[in-house]
Amino acid sequence: MRIAALRAHEGFVIEETDVPVIGPDEVLVKVVASGVCASDLEPWIAGLPDGEVRYLGHEVSGVVVETGVDVDGLDVGDRVGTWVTERGFAEYVAVRAAYCFRTGEVPLDEVLAEPIACAVNAVEAANVRLGDDVVVIGAGFMGNLVQKLVALRGVRQLIVADARPDALGRATDFGATRVVDVGQESLPDVVRSLTDGKGADVTFECTGSQQALTATGETTRMSGTIAIVGFHQGAERTIPLAYWNWMAFTVVNAHFRELAIILRGMEVGVRLLASGQLSTKGLVTHRIPLERIDDAFGTLRDKPPGFAKAVITFPG
Structure with a gap:
């Protein structure tokens, strides 16, 4: 699978790596969209020490394609928003099932459960x-x-x-x-x-x-x-x-680090989305493929007219 690795000043490299192997309480999610967050902008602008690499991306939504043997309540084909802390700019992520929330029919590039x-x-x-x-x-x-x-x-x-x-x-x-x-x-x-x-x-x-x-x-x-x-x-x-x-x-x-609070916020947010009480239609203004991820970060930095949110998108 492909994954974006930040290796230099304003410099992602698209690498090939193995699809993650899931644990018994995890699911494998095929990523559909991964939001570009302002919290990831600073290392992209400042660059990293020589030899250091970071795998960014934490605003992930996608489709469950495999479930672990102990997973109950999620099925292959479920559309979910997820909680991950890194490696979200990739074609697949392994996530604990407890960190995934069904999105209903909301377009996945508009879910972005973490923000x-x-x-x-x-x-x-x-x-x-x-x-x-x-x-x-x-x-x-x-x-x-x-x-x-x-x-x-x-x-x-x-x-x-x-x-x-x-x-x-x-x-x-x-x-x-x-x-x-x-x-x-x-x-x-x-x-x-x-x-x-x-x-x-x-x-x-x-x-x-x-x-x-x-x-x-x-x-x-x-x-x-x-x-x-x-x-x-x-x-x-x-x-x-x-x-x-x-x-x-x-x-x-209004910045939270306790996982239980974050997960409850995700559950509430996805409930509001799935029920139609909250809509993010019109908030994702730039959809950019993985191979142009540096352009997406540049768009966030420059905020051209009409900009609100950029997401990295993945084909089918």
Whole structure:
């Protein structure tokens, strides 16, 4: 089978290797799509030490083609989203059956159960309540997911901020009550005008940038909640901690490492997808074959107009 190996600065190599041999509690999944995640971007840009190789990819969906002798509840032919930590940019992955979730008839290149789980867990951790006023800063893929899930909570105001007209257009299509072009308007002023001067009950930071992090403190009401969803890489970030202390913010780190939480988020997310309560249609904007994986990472880095999410696709 083919697998992508990161061996150099902006340099994947497509290698041939054996199809994984599954254990008794595992299934073999033929990969249909594998999402390109911002958390994998840094090693691709920075490169690796000489001689080091990494096998990236963890946003996998596909079809079960073999089951282990102890597997109960999954069958050959089942369409699943999976939890893997690496080696997802490959034609096949071996996965514990307990880490696979049936997707129903949702197109597999739109499943991406792992990032959906991240968004599910972020919204639940932030404890968004009926009638809340919510701000989502960043209308990229994760911001769009958070927006869609927040809308299921029955909020009053759902304000989405970004600097890209195409991203704000998606947010509008997905039902934002107000979008804010931060290059043209003051986000704090707009939020106060829509929230009786108080600020948002909950603000989600979904960009991973210092500017957005700063803005969360300027838009959130006293004793409100700030949820850090963006993946922060590179330079250290700063916050005015004295002000944040005085404002009595609840700060939620919406990044989770406990497996049980991740798996529950995946189960919930896939249930919502399969039932039609959540749709990711229109969020996958770039479908790129394995042999052009460097192009996919470059697209994520450059974010051309219209970009939301790139996935690596595999034939039939």
